[in-house]
Amino acid sequence: MVVPTSPARSPQDLDEVITGGIGDSPPRPDGTLKVRGEFAYSSDLWARDMLWGATLRSPHPYARIVSIDIGPALAHPGVYAVLTHEDVPGENVYGLKVADTPALAEDVVRYEGEPIALVAADHPETARRALRAIVVDYEVFEPITDPERAAHDDTLPHLHPGGNVVRHQPITRGDPNARADVVVSDVYTVGMQDQAFLGPESGLAVPDEDGGVDLFLATQWLHVDQRQTARALGLPLEKVRFTMSGVGGAFGGREDLSMQIHCCMLALRTGRPVKMVYNREESFFGHVHRHPAKMYYEHGATRDGRLVYVKARMYFDGGAYASKTPVVVGNATSLGVGPYEVPNVAIEAWGLYTNNPPCGAMRGLGAVQPAFAYESQMDRLADALGMDPVRLRRINAVAEGSTTHTGQVLDYPAPVAELLERLERLPLPPEHRAGPVDVRELPGGGSNTTHGEGVVRGVGYGVIIKNISYAEGADDYSTARVRLEVVGGAPIAMVHTAAAEVGQGLVTVQQQIARSELGVERVNIHPNDTDVGDAGSSSASRQTYLTGGAVRDACRAVRETLFARVARRFGEDPADLSLSGGKVVSATAGVLADLVDVLGDDAIEETREYHHRPTWAMDPVSGQSPRVHVQHAFSAHRAVVDVDTELGLVKVVRLDCAQDVGRAVNPDAVVGQIHGGSAQGLGLAVMEEIRVRDGRVRNPSFTDYLIPTIVDMPPMTVDVIERADPHAPYGVRGVGEPPTISATPAIVNAIRDATGLNLTHIPVGPEHICRIEP
Known part of the structure; x- marks a missing residue:
């Protein structure tokens, strides 16, 4: 289905009763509060006799x-x-993957901003003044800042006992010495991107009489935070209780700990509630970022456009600590040729320790960087062949039944060629007409920098492959507890999971599943906390798949218990029973009973875990594995850009997307996720980069780190394709990350098409278009 931007809801709709099951688009239960500015985020927490916590950080890398x-x-x-x-x-x-990060630095600081000391005071300004009174004497060293050198130069100091290599992963398939008629190669670099969530790190720790602590916070993974914090506090898990508070965005930046251990330490030491809230500058230092990368790529093809081989070497700067670097390396290598069939592959990647800021999870982790490189290469190859770049992609596209370069067979739909064909059929925007032009539609916008002089237009495509859920042998699962009972004279379902609602709409999806499975309209979501089983992280586009599967299975278990009760009472076969509109219906006898009558005061509660199919780690030498990833997603963008070649300014005129979502549980939310992911991809393409020099961050603020606004986002047509994955609950496929990945190369390829420039770095800035030397 082709979906334009959804119209806004009218004010009279805001108080409507929320209903709707799978396939419907009920409004978000938290949406009204958020747009009115009334939603409670973790930074809004307050407690009587509360103290304020603050962190002293290293000024040296x-x-x-x-x-x-x-x-x-x-x-x-x-x-x-x-x-x-x-x-x-x-x-x-x-x-997260390697226990290598101190809660507070002991003898060495390894990056600018590393936590050294904590203060609790009766006012936040008092806490900040006390930080300035702490005296730290340093012996400053020359930082290690070049990840490629860190991979190969054994004369450098070892930042960690095992050396400076976090992970090295090669993948070989076919003939590593294969030759081709046409060869293109280049070196591509990706800057450090920030998640730029709008709600900074914050939380409130409350000490308990039992010697434990309760922490109310914004995070992506309650249970992994609990485990790491309990270890640092020296407490058993049951005495470290975490509860989710309102989360103002995440995008991977909340997977690593920030203030969790610190806030709990101060609360336990003082015996008082302690609140910590980072300001924007501290937030830039207090969480991980996207890995910068340097990638050497070479593609070879026959004269008719068939890929013969892909060779690549990739270096990922993990910064001072490991975080998700091992996963980034695994994803980058296993996805590094893109959604294409290639008989001969030789890829290897390194994830390195340096004294740059720590890098970890960010939307599309490990898939974003190689996608920019391989999609740039496909355009370069098409130009060398004199071939249409979309045709080149289509004839090499994977499909259901294809085998990836890791040896995994795609046993689910992979409609890559169809995505490209659908984008090609969409109409292009009209060229600028002669005569007066609205400057807001040109590069530079309202700054009135041009009236069309030196402005050229280009069109570019990007299509990508992205893994969904955790991979390489991880036992990825989620837990759900569902309770069906009578409250206020009506049946109501309560869904309890630890799955983090970070803005993606998971709370709505859980309600939709419960309504569909239990036939009741009233579904409440229990506050997320660690009093229920682990749900994993809200990352890897996995929660609708995993937590959706757990909620489905728990609901079905409740339903089976209910049907067994009804069958005994009415002498019916449970197989003949169904639920609809709060009533139990028999296929043979019609309506048997109202749920209120059947349940009475005896609620039904069931807990279930949902595990996806097993995966296996890649061989450390060959990279081969029967199933590295449980699922892949596919997304494609076509970008139209105007470029002012004199000033180096870019205006994205149109950014259309076609994406396979498996099954759209909530179609409006799916389109919203694609819009949001596309915006982040646009940001990486033309504006977002943390500038780091000699290990120091030069732009830790939204004044100097630019993110797209509504003015920067172009019109979009979103073509949502539903090709159900037979192995996934309801056939779903992860949605949020793929558009982030494909938007970036589409925009860069469009700039390349407009200017004829060989663009090898993202974000593309005026200096790259005007060829200004740094």
């Missing part, structure tokens, strides 16, 4: 801590605690 004097800070009026690594009650280490 690489240095030895000679001494720390906290005396002047402790003497400051209004200060209740000053803590260093010596005060960490348990193990002073955490990490």
Whole structure:
């Protein structure tokens, strides 16, 4: 279905009763509060007798801590605690994949902004003044900032005991020495991108009489935060209880810990509730970013456009600590040739430690960087062949039954060629007419920099492959508890999971599934906390698949228990029963009973885990595996851009998308996710980059780190294709990340088409278009 931008709801619709099951588009239950500015985010938390926490951070990328004097800070009026690594009650280490990150630096700081000490005070300004009173003496070292050198130069200092390589992964398939008629090669670089969520890191820790602590916070994965925090606090899991508060965006940046351990340490030390809220500058230092990358690519093809081989070497800068670097390397190599059939592949990638800011999960992790490279290469190859770039992509596209370069057979729909064909059929926007032009439609917009002089137009395509859910042998699952009961004289379902609602609309999807499976309209979502089984992270576009599967299975278990009860009462076969409109219906006898009558005061509650099909790790030498990823998603964009070649300014005129979503559980939400992902892809293409020099961040603010606004987003037509995955609950396929990935190369290819320039770095800035030397 082709879906234009959805119209806004009218004010009279805001108070309507929310209904609708799978395939409908009910409004978000949190939507009205958010647009009215009334939604409670974690930064809005408050408690009686609350103290404020603050963090002292390293000003150096690489240095030895000679001494720390906290005396002047402790003497400051209004200060209740000053803590260093010596005060960490348990193990002073955490990490998502590798436990290598200290909660508070001990002897060495490895990046600018690393936490060193904590303060709790009766006012946030008092806490900040106390931080300035802490005296730290450093022996400063020369930072390691070149990841490619870190991969191969053994003379460099080892930032961690195992060396500077976090992971090295090669993949070989076919003939590594294959030759081709036409060869193109280049070196591509990707800058460091920030998740740029609008709600900064924040939380409120409340000490408990049992010696434990309750933390109310914004995160992406409650249980992994709980496990890492409990380890640092030296407490059993049951004494470290986490509850989700309102999350103002995430995009991977909340997968790693930020203030969790620190806030709990201060609350336990002072015996008072402690609140921590980062300001925007601290947020840039307090969470991980997208990995910068340097990638050497070579493509070879026959004269009729058939790919013969792809060779690539990729270097990913993980910064000071590992975070998700091993996963980024795995995704980059296993997805590194794109959605194409290639008989001969030789790829290897390194993830490295440096003294640059730590990098970890960000939307599309590990797939974004190679997609820019391989899609740039496909345009370069098409130009060398004198072939239409869309035709080149179509004749090499994977399809259901194809085998990837890791040896995995795609046993589900893979409509890559169809996505491209659908985009080609969409009408292009009209060229600028002669005569007066609205400058808001030109590069530079309202700044009135041009009236069309030196402006050229280009069209570009990008199509990508992205893994869904965790991979390489991870036991990826989610847990759901569903309770069906009578409240206020009506049947109601309560769904309880630990799955993080980070803005993606998961709360709506869970309600839709429960309504469809249980035949009731009233569905409440229990606050997310660690009092229910793990749901994994809200990342890898996995929650509708995994938590949706868990909610479905728990609902079906409730239904089976209910039907067994009804069957005993009415002498019916449970197989003949169904639920509809709050009534139990028999295929033979019609309506048997109202749910209120059947349930009475006896609620039914069931808990289920949903695990997806097994995956296996790639061979460490060949990279082969029967199933690296449980599912792949496919997305394509066509971008139309206007470029002012004199000033180097770009205006994205149109950004159309075709994407296979498997099954659209909530069609309006699907389109919204595609819009949002496309905006982030646009940001990486032409504006978003954390500038790091000698290990120091030069632009830690939204004044100097630019993100797209509504003015920058062009009109979009979204063509949603539903090709159900037979192995997934309801046939769903992850939606949020793929458009982020395909938008970027489409825009860059359009700029290349307009200017004829060989663009090898993203984001593309005026200096690249005007060839200004740095």
